[in-house]
Amino acid sequence: MTERVSVGFTGGRGGVCGLSWGQIAIWRAIQRLVPDDASLNMSWVTALEDEGVSFGTPLARITDTVASVMARHESLRTRVRVDDVHGPQQLLARDGTIEVEVVDATRETAAAAAKELQRRLTEPAFDYAGEWPLRVGAVRVDGEDVVTHAVFAICHLVTDRGGLTALVRDVLAALAGRPTTDPPDRQPYEQALHQASEAGRRQSDKALRYWARHLAAVPRDRFGTPDGPPRFVSVTLSSPAGDRAVSVLAEREQVSSSAVILAAAAWQLARQTGARESVLQVIVSNRFRPGLADSVGPASQDGLCVVEVGDDGFGPVIGRAMRASMQAYLHAQYDPVALDTLLADLGDVDLSCSFNDRRFDAQTPVSAAAGVTADGIRAALPHTTVSREPVDHYGARYFLHVNAVPGTLDLTLFADTSVFDETKVEEHLRGIERLVVAEALRVLDATDTGSADTEPAAAEAPV
Template sequence: MTERIPIGFTGARGGECRLSWGQIAIWRAIQRLVPDDASLNMSWVTALEDEGISVDTPLSRITDTVAYAMARHESLRTRVRLDEAGEARQVLARDGVIELELVDAERDGAAAAARQLQRRLTEPPFDYPNEWPLRVGAVRVGDVVTHAVFAICHLVTDRGGLTALVRDVLAGLAGRPTVDPPDRQPYDQALHQQSDAGRRQSEKALRYWQRHLRAVPRSRFGEPDGEPRFVSATLSSPAGDQAVSLLADRERVSTSAVILAAAAVQLARQTGTREAVLQVIVSNRFRPGLADSVGPASQDGLCVIEVGDDELGPVIGRAMRASMQAYLHAQYDPVALDALVAQLGDVDLSCSFNDRRFDMQTPVSAAPGVSADGLRDALPRTTLTWEPVDHYGARYFLHVNAVPGVLDLTLFADTSVFDPAKVEEHLRGIESLLVTEALGALAVTA
């Protein structure tokens, strides 16, 4: 049996203003994926007893937690509407009512019921102007809630802010709601960005973009062969993970910089250029007030890496320095950047790099026991899997996935300009560059 439970909430304020720059970035990503924009939705299930959160949990604990989260985090009660000029604006509600979908189940079927509820809440796209960007549900066995289910629209936050939101929700479910004030709300962020200080920050970043956009090729892949056709390929390499760890330790840089360098070298070789230009996804959470902000803070940074005729080794340090510059200049007005790009002509910004791991900026120690024989023995365990993709918003988008003990890379590509053979060549080339450089490093120290 399914029942809908209304939950009232009241926050500190309401209002309407422009989107923050981070919200604009997410809004544009959503628009590029329509009608497949539900793929950006995020969700999780909390098994209250199995995870040690609480026992004999009454329904009131769930409804109180939802009301608390809605009041605490303004992005959960923010909807997006278009004004008369077609500009997207955020509308923050001070109060309202959200419904919880309650499912009754037997004890041995509760976990399966929670998974089904998660799919049901996550799969439909959100109605951005009319629906709260949060969907909630619960599974009840008798008088006790066993599972709480949450699905959120990507406009609520990015993956960096999701950690803070989940932490606060779990604290509420455990009966110990967080009392410390939250970090900067998206509404405050948007107002700051419209101020004189915000405009100065944007102008500084855009001067960096203007200097480096000249390095962006007008077309790096050539003319499309027909309509865009997309594919997703994932390379999973235990050997690559060992190699990345060893090289990060040798160069005293992040593992992200090592992977970025290998991608840059391989991309430059396959496109016949001496520089690799990629947009990197920057969380911006190193900035004051944004570490635990439950709101979108990520924007694209422009990363220009000199490759030349070098092998991987010398490029790693350049990739680290180039990525740091990209991170420092990744808060800007996207509309102003559009105008700048339009002035410069048809530059190709279709290549992006996104490290999805939360520890990507942390220098690491070499994996214990890495040896030449171990690297070679691990190579046969590499796998490459393929999935068709109906639509994607970039010609080349390389993701680094959080898979322990494995270098896990997913490349989304438009096969009308970067065909499947080149996609496989690219992913295997990255692995080869990393393993070859690591084997060379081990030979030197032997």
């Protein structure tokens, strides 16, 4: 049996204003994917008893949780309206009513019922103007007032990966009967008002001056003429040996593992396109900025990262990639509409290459190389796997994702094979693995023989 329970909520304020820059970035991503925009929806199931959150939980605890988080986080009560004059605007409601879908099951079938409920709540695209960007469900067992599973599905406009952690934390606290009372970090509505102010304009202008200086390095024709309409493939390489090698290089250079992987990708891309520099857009969370660490709202934007590869060895490129990424991070808050104007003035600039490290701890310096040996890296090499699948469409010609797989360098490359030959996609990923492995083995072998480090020779990594 399914029941729908209405939950009222009241927040602190309501109003109408433009989207924040982070919201614009997500809104554009959604529009590019229509009619497949539901693929950006996010969801999770909390098994209350199995996860030790609460026991014998009444349905009222679920409805109280929903009312609490709806009141606390303005993005959960924000819808988006598009009009011909102002474009997309956020409509923040002060109060309202939301439904919780309750499904009855037995204790034996509760977990399966929760998974099915998650699927039903997550699959449909949201009605961005007419629906709250949160869907909630609960599994009640054995005809009692006991809920064993709570299900949450949210629209990507609510937040990005960085803000999802704060939202889940607040949900779990409320489900445990201890709702968070500390003031939340900056809300999207407040962020949008700040960004529309004079101070916000100055911040955007500073970032765009950086973009203008470095866009000159972006090639106008990076991959050559397409051999037909765009067609996409997704290839994933999983390499335990690569993960060990990256940790060795990150510790040697005292940089993040993300910088090592970015450097290897930049090296491969430069070699494959015949350039001395690699220009990639990197996804920047912006969570290091004041007031945004735990903000439940979209804050991520693209940063422009220009990595000089040159003709010397791979070692120096790692340091240059780290410095280039830091500059990209510092200049990744700007008005996307103003960037559109800048790009239009510059003409045909190819920004079709992107890099996204999906790991939460990607920016922390790595000291996990203790115990890694050359023999261990060599022994792990046969365990590398590669998988592929076709993709209907994608928003970039080259998009490299670093996936959160513990103990493994896990890379997924989405590529447009009309300009990036399909046979070269796997080779590109294997070239990244070969590059980091060869450099790490050089470092470890030199250490094992007691040799002092010498200037790295130019690495060879076929593309």
